[in-house]
Amino acid sequence: MNPASQARTPDDDEIRMIIEELRSLEGPLLPMLHRIQDRFGYIPPNAMPLIADALNITRAELHGVVSFYHDFRAAPAGRHVVKICRAEACQAVGAARLAEATLERLGLGWHGTTANGAVTVEPVYCLGLCACGPAAMVDDKVVGRVDEDRMASLLAEAGA
Amino acid sequence: MIIYVPMDSAAKALGADDVAATIRSEAKVRKLEVQIIRNGSRGMVWLEPLVEVDTGEGRIAYGPVAPDDVPALLEGRMETLGPVEEIPFFARQTRLTFARCGVIDPLDLADYAAHGGLAGLRRALAMTCEEIVGEVTASGLRGRGGAGFPTGIKWQTVLGAEAPQKYIVCNADEGDSGTFADRMIMEGDPFSLIEGMAIAGLGVGATRGYVYLRSEYPDAIAVMQEAVARARAAGVLGARVLGSDRAFDMEIRVGAGAYVCGEETALLNSLEGKRGVVRAKPPLPALEGFFGRPTVVNNVISLATVPVIFERGAAAYARFGCGRSRGTATLQIAGNVRRGGLFETAFGISLGEVVDDIAGGTASGRPVKAVQVGGPLGAYMPREKFHTAMGYEEFDAEGGLIGHAGLVVFDDTADMLRMARFAMEFCAAESCGKCTPCRIGAVRGVETIDRIAAGDARAVPILTDLCETMKDGSLCALGGFTPYPVMSALIHFPDDFATRKEAAE
Structure with missing residues (x-):
């Protein structure tokens, strides 16, 4: 949940420690993947065989799980992740226009990262801020009633 | 001060x-x-x-x-x-589920107890399992997540199942646009959900619970985790619930951005660490749920309403409401509205009163064109249907669904063809892929709507037919209900589908 901020080279032993801490849970896989991504900013390739081995599942099955969920990344994101809500309640107050303008200003498509590596822009389908849209989230911080000016200052703060 | x-x-x-x-x-x-x-x-x-x-x-x-x-x-x-x-x-509200929300310090257990908290759990501890389940049945409480299944009957099924371990799973994967009641209660009165889950555990004989909470709600996750830790430290959760000889403990689990995991069987798969793919029913989760064990899967609001039912009594709760919709609806008024927010009131209020009177119309000041009720899978209701009463059967009779009682208001600048296309696009993006009508149908739906937009009138009956197939042939509500927004847009706002055709001709 704390994307990108501390992406660094993942170490097998550190991954093993995370796996060990969580393996006694009922259904430990998602908690493991979240913890690993929190630590490294993505699910590093070397984590895959370690997890598959510890949980006695095939690598194909594990790949199926990791790739199923929008949250899990195969590569690190930018230093900050800006999520813009695309869902209906925000659309009712101009979210589609805001998203288009933001992507155009940055010259990115959805999931794109700015050239300086500062910001990755992602769509999100509802942040539960449906009475104060358009809504966005910068890393874990929620922002409501975002217009183009507000977005510009959020992006500037994030170093885009 | x-x-x-x-x-x-x-x-x-x-x-x-x-x-x-x-x-x-x-x-x-x-x-x-x-x-x-x-x-x-x-x-x-x-x-x-x-x-x-x-x-x-x-x-x-x-x-x-x-x-x-x-x-x-x-x-x-x-x-x-x-x-x-x-x-x-x-x-103007009747606050039962949300009685404490905004009033107390959400993480102060003493403040919670001083405002009626834990009274329901104490009462439940003095009751038998059958009495607890009977109380829920008598309250008329139905699933607030959207399906409206009677909560007492679900609990009865789990109570009747024999197994070495049973579970209470709270569905807090509130992914529907226009809904935020789950988020609000988890952030504003988290102990009510914990208490509700503990009562559910006592009722059906489950000693473990999980809250499956979406990752898009980092604040709610933090509050719930802290609340569970404090409840455990205070002996509300644990081996001896409030000093009794009954055990119940619970954990918060975080989702990973898949909308379909709001469907209960996909949620259970996800909780088990699998892809969030929908399971065929039967078997019901009540008999074979989490890891194949009997499991109560209830929405946040359903569970958070349980304490007040036990505190004030089932009859007091059931006095509110209309027809078979008993108690209160936690309406979430959203989108382009002057006064948006959470409005808890007895079932039975009309859609028009909520939109025009309580919400005060649109924020833009323009006329209301449509209200999508029940999330991305709910129908777009035109003004002609504003007489519809907020109730499960009442909405069904008007070709809609009340769902989680979220209302998204649109003004007259909304393009309903675009909204119909978005519904199909969303379904295609979020389909778990297990059943063909949803996985393929949604993709074809986008293409077919694009044909209509390009002026091809022959695509209209194809879209209608496709929606029939998705409705009848999909495994779960994602593929099965996407036709609601699509067809309601097509039927009630034909101009948005026709003008482009004429312009193209």
Whole structure:
């Protein structure tokens, strides 16, 4: 949940420690993947065989799980992740226009990262801020009633 | 003086943290004795950050408050909204599930107990399993997540199942646009959900519970995790619930951004660490749920309503409502509205009264064109259907669904063909892929709507036929209900589908 901020080279032993801490849970896989991504900013390739081995599942099955969920990344994101809500309640107050303008200003498509590596822009389908849209989230911080000016200052703060 | 500044994420999104920090620093400068309590939201989102000041004569509301307003606020020069509970939007409500939300410090267990909390759990501890389940059945409570299945019957099925381990799973994967009641109660009164789950555990003989909470709600996750830790430390959860010989404990689990995991069987797969793929039913989760064990899967609001049913009695709860929809609906008024937020009221109020009167029409001041009720899978209701009463059967009879009772209001600038296309696009993106009508149908749906947009009138019957197939042939509500927004847009707003055709001709 704390994307990108501390992406660094993942170490097998550190991954093993995370796996060990969580393996006694009922259904430990998602908690493991979240913890690993929190630590490294993505699910590093070397984590895959370690997890598959510890949980006695095939690598194909594990790949199926990791790739199923929008949250899990195969590569690190930018230093900050800006999520813009695309869902209906925000659309009712101009979210589609805001998203288009933001992507155009940055010259990115959805999931794109700015050239300086500062910001990755992602769509999100509802942040539960449906009475104060358009809504966005910068890393874990929620922002409501975002217009183009507000977005510009959020992006500037994030170093885009 | 006590000053309340909400820590609800809608309030935070509108600057509540900055306001709280400014109050702290400005009070210091003025050498004022101020206690700041971060409460939940009262649900009047258009007034957020809504600050309440209590100088010993009740809680006086101010809002929206910006950091610049703080000096005036502290010096009593800011214009007031009056006593918070006399604001018409609030005064008109019947608050049962949300009785404490916005009133108490969400993480203060003593404050919770002082406002009626734990009374329901204490009462349940003195009852047999059958009596507990009977009480829920008598209350008429139905699933607030959307399906409206009677909660008591679900609990009865789990109670009747024999197994070495049973589970209570709370569905907090509130992915529907226009809904935020789950988020609000988890951030504003988390112990009510914990208490509800504990009562459910006592009722069906389950000793373990999980809350499957979506990752898009980082604030709710933090509050729930802290609340569970405090409840455990205080003996509300654990081997001896409130000092009894009954055990119940629970954990918060975080989702990973898949909308379909709001479907109960996909949720269970996800919780088990699998892809969030829908399971065929039967077997029902009540008999073979989490890891194949009998499992109660209930929505947040359903479970958070259980304590008040036990505190005040099933009959008191069932007195509210209309027809087979008993108790209160926690309406979430969203989108393009003047007064958006959470409005809890007895079932039976008309859609038009909510939209025109309570919400005050659109924020843009333009006429209301459509209201999508029940999330992305709910129908677009035109003004001609504003007489519809908020109730499960009542909405069904009008070709819609009440769902989680979220209302998204659109003004006359909304392009309904575009909204129909979005519904199909969303379904295609979020389909779990297990059944063909949903996985392939949604993709073809987008293409077919694009053909209509390009002026091909022959695509209209194809879209209608495709929607029939998706409705009848999909495994779950994602593929099965996507036709609701699509067909309601097509039927009620034919002009949005026709003008393009004529323009193209």
